[in-house]
């Protein structure tokens with residue numbers, strides 16, 4: 001596989017160019033992986049040691065594993081569709097590779113492998129510590145480790161196949177030049193369906209039981225243990241892993257690996273066929289000139305450029321591109337779905353007392369920060385890289401990189417603020433929080449939006465990637481991992497700062513006017529300082545790195 | 552107008568430009584010639600701010616590109632060899648965007664004139680993703696000329712242009728020079744260089760090996776009046792002896 005070796009060497013070289021960041025990201029990744037492993041190991045050990053339920057402990061563990069497999073499979077399916085069109089049909093290197101006397105089968109073999117790594121790599125990475133945790137906690141037979149990893153890989157190959165086949169159909173059926181748009185729309189619907197499916201499982205049922213109330217908890221676990229999905233592939237992977245615990249090979253293992261391998265082979269050969277037939281031509285951008293009526297400069301654009309100068313001009317341009325590029329605005333739909341599901345779940349949780357509601361409200365502050373971080377990764381982090389192949393234009397204009405980065409920050413901020421403050425206010429309503437928290441939740445969320453947007457845009461500018469086949473790639477770069485690490489740190493710090501008012505609210509529910517007391521003002525001052533730091537420092541760093549960047 | 556002083560640019564171990572000195576005058580068209588990999592594009596990238604020099608100084612209209620990059624860029628118009636634009640923006644919107652970035656608030660009439668001149672008026676309201684290579688190239692000319700630059704630089708401007716486009720561009724170069732602007736172009740089409748350039752600079756392996764008018768180059772290489780630019784060019788780039796690329800390119804396969 002000299003082609004693959006060449007690819008690998010290129011990737012390694014680009015990583016080695018920034019050793020400090022690479023080391024940092026690797027460290028972070030290792031820490032997260034190890035943390036996941038310890039957590040799973042402790043959890044499984046705890047379940048098995050729980051009195052009276054040892055008979056259903058294996059079933060509970062198996063069902064949990066199945067749930068994880070199912071969720072990650074959905075994640076793979078979500079990312080594979082758009083990725084497969086880019087990788088299998090639209091890559092810039094394809095024509096070059098195929099023009100050479102290389103075996104076309106090998107080219108597409110490598111492409112399918114690339115697609116698999118692209119779509120299933122991260123989910124597989126998440127699965128490893130879980131499998132290891134289960135294995136170590138249950139003192140598994142050595143055979144368990146290769147079998148369970150292979151089973152998981154084969155499992156994730158199934159959605160990759162499905163995505164590749166769907167992509168093939170889309171390439172064939174979509175109106176010419178609209179393949180990416182249609183693919184994005186289909187992925188969004190798939191994601192929304194997956195979210196709704198998750199809702200249907202009613203995860204908040206988990207919260208209805210009190211672990212102290214042993215009888216209720218046991219009946220819950222028993223019900224959970226009986227929730228088999230039997231014939232579905234996630235169950236096959238679980239069964240295969242389970243049998244391998246005592247060194248046995250289950251029939252479902254062979255079925256899974258066979259099906260997964262066959263699927264990948266099929267994807268490769270079909271992609272080859274599709275390409276050979278020239279369907280790739282329909283991937284070219286819209287052939288017909290879509291003419292828009294000539295209009296004088298709209299008032300909003302004139303206002304922006306006159307008031308904000310270069311920053312305003314970039315804002316106007318980005319607003320247009322955002323509205324017209326499905327890959328950009330569609331991210332917002334995913335978010336809206338996510339926020340919706342979050343609120344329906346929140347509203348479904350039974351909240352008997354004000355105190356319990358306030359505890360939920362305090363937890364909610366942390367959750368909202370995490371959601372905002374995830375959203376910033378999708379919406380704010382890529383903004384500088386969205387300049388893509390047109391970045392040269394910004395470089396040769398008399399334009400400060402500071403203005404560019406600032407414009408990206410200002411463009412994303414309203415969206416992030418609306419989302420975060422909306423989540424904060426809605427949580428206050430839904431949970432009927434006491435006044436201290438009802439004000440504290442949107443306040444903290446607003447600060448998070450500012451800080452995390454600054455962090456995301458700044459790090460995105462410091463690690464620009466102007467060549468990508470689909471924006472999903474950007475969320476998996478070393479820079480993005482660094483952002484996630486720092487965002488978690490920031491979210492943790494804000495939550496800790498907010499713990500104090502939350503505690504006060506719990507102690508003295510009736511007490512009003514916390515936020516105008518000296519303590520409340522001090523908390524606000526510290527939040528402001530922390531947020532300023534999280535905003536200004538990354539933006540400054542990003543501007544500096546971008547100034548030094550050479551395409 | 553443009554002054555380059557001992558410009559050096561390294562990419563790791565590759566020496567792309569090697570202490571290059573060059574000075575241009577207002578009102579002249581200068582053709583930058585050289586074999587593949589000679590360092591023409593790299594020199595242009597340093598001048599336009601797409602790359603930063605390893606050492607040396609560049610001044611455009613008196614502004615040092617390191618100390619006053621904005622003023623230097625404001626005086627420069629650049630057309631790359633493969634122009635790419637935001638796919639979801641129309642030509643007119645793109646030009647308005649550039650005017651906004653440059654703070655030219657009353658550019659509307661100039662934009663219309665440029666679109667007309669480069670035969671893009673009919674497509675001005677179509678998204679640039681639907682443009683052909685040549686149309687994108689013509690849009691790049693509009694974008695570069697919007698700020699009425701004193702220094703106009705193009706890298707392989709003729710690639711992708713149709714016959715009419717060739718003629719338009721050659722005419723444009725002469726017009727700009729007549730208006731006192733400086734034009735720098737790189738090209739492998741020596742006939743173009745011979746036709747439009749006042750002076751010719753030949754670069755090989757990062758170094759300037761010859762600079763002058765056709766007459767001066769003939770004198771330098773001891774060639775007669777009949778010698779074409781192609782003769783001079785090959786003589787110059789081969790005269791350096793071990794000119795591996797230039798020599799091997801002429802070897803029968």
Ligand SMILES: Nc1ncnc2c1ncn2[C@@H]1O[C@H](COP(=O)(O)OP(=O)(O)OP(=O)(O)O)[C@@H](O)[C@H]1O
Pocket residue numbers: 551562565566567585586587588589590591592593594
């Ligand atoms: N980004 C880069 N990284 C590493 N090396 C580079 C880079 N850009 C250019 N080079 C090297 O610098 C040298 C000069 O390249 P340059 O593109 O300036 O040549 P050129 O004169 O424009 O050639 P051509 O006529 O083919 O366009 C070459 O050896 C090239 O390999």
Ligand SMILES: [Mg+2]
Pocket residue numbers: 591592593706
């Ligand atoms: Mg070049």
